[in-house]
Amino acid sequence: MIALPVSACAAGGVPAVEEATGRFFAAVAAGQGAAACALLTDAAAASLPEPCATSILDAGLRGGPAQEVAVWGSEAQVRLPQDTVFLHRGAGGWRVRGAGCRPDGERPYDCEVSG
Amino acid sequence: MIRRNGLSLFFLVIFVLALAGQSIAGLGAYNDDQLGSGGDPVSWGAYVTSADFAVDVAENWQSEYLQFLLFIVVTVWLVQRGSPESKTDGTGDQVRPGSPEWAKTGGLRTMLFANSLGLVMGAAFVLSWYAQSVAGTAAYNREQLSQLQDPVTWAGYVASPDFWDRTLQNWQSEFLAVLSMVALSIYLRQRESPESKPVGAPHGETGTDV
Numbered sequence: 001m002i003a004l005p006v007s008a009c010a011a012g013g014v015p016a017v018e019e020a021t022g023r024f025f026a027a028v029a030a031g032q033g034a035a036a037c038a039l040l041t042d043a044a045a046a047s048l049p050e051p052c053a054t055s056i057l058d059a060g061l062r063g064g065p066a067q068e069v070a071v072w073g074s075e076a077q078v079r080l081p082q083d084t085v086f087l088h089r090g091a092g093g094w095r096v097r098g099a100g101c102r103p104d105g106e107r108p109y110d111c112e113v114s115g
Numbered sequence: 116m117i118r119r120n121g122l123s124l125f126f127l128v129i130f131v132l133a134l135a136g137q138s139i140a141g142l143g144a145y146n147d148d149q150l151g152s153g154g155d156p157v158s159w160g161a162y163v164t165s166a167d168f169a170v171d172v173a174e175n176w177q178s179e180y181l182q183f184l185l186f187i188v189v190t191v192w193l194v195q196r197g198s199p200e201s202k203t204d205g206t207g208d209q210v211r212p213g214s215p216e217w218a219k220t221g222g223l224r225t226m227l228f229a230n231s232l233g234l235v236m237g238a239a240f241v242l243s244w245y246a247q248s249v250a251g252t253a254a255y256n257r258e259q260l261s262q263l264q265d266p267v268t269w270a271g272y273v274a275s276p277d278f279w280d281r282t283l284q285n286w287q288s289e290f291l292a293v294l295s296m297v298a299l300s301i302y303l304r305q306r307e308s309p310e311s312k313p314v315g316a317p318h319g320e321t322g323t324d325v
Contacts, residue, residue, distance in 0.1 A: 043153035072253055073166060074154065075260035086263050090155035097153065098263045108263040115153055 013071040013089065020094035021078045021085055025063025033057045041088050041097045043115030059112040061100050084109060134172070138163050141171060152261055166253030170281070173247035178285030180240035186293055187233045194321065197301035199312045202322045244282075248273050251281065 027036035033053030048055040086098035100112025146156035217228035256266035
């Protein structure tokens, strides 16, 4: 098992965050757009051109092993080799609110999918 | 029993009521923010155990303890002529029959007891300010992540504008309140309040306990 650098005030959320991120990228890699869209927050799904199931597969998202996970309350960030993902925990569990994100200096990350 | 401790009980009751009110109003504001940023509303239980509630409480607690710490300690050295909050002279330890044991024994015990009010207020200030910094880091990082920005370390948060904005906005109001009390009590009176000079006392009379 690889020990991940973790910063979190609720460390118990880390496995669930990793699991949600893994399922999201597995769905994208398998070409299951509808399943991937179901793992987005409503706002993130609505930010994509219709239909979401097609757009999400065209967004050029690439997953990989989580390198660093930060969980603070109902929000999380997962750093992957070629991507940074943001997640939000709501009534339905952890969902992706930002994916395909690149740093943009002091400003918010520039994301292919965000909401 | 209740009558003999009425002052403490009164403030305990209004403290609990105000804290409960803050938790309800704070929950409403928090859930408005959550919905506005695409999140889900949270329960009262989740809110009162959140870093967001903790930082809002702690930032006010630390400033209140600082206010009383400064009031207790600074009045040892500085004087305001005409203010009942200022002493006119050193009062001495005045050990007499019925004095607390630690006031009479001398040595370290008496030194500690003689400064115990300031020490406890100081410790409460430091602890609540530290709690503000820890809870503030968590609340700030939750906000950062919700805005697709990187979280910061505790040291990074303590050096951030958010931490000092929360801290100084409380400090300035406490310092103004103390200044108002010290200065206004020179010329104004409140009949039968120990916080006021007697109604008939001259404006220039300083202190009440000498």
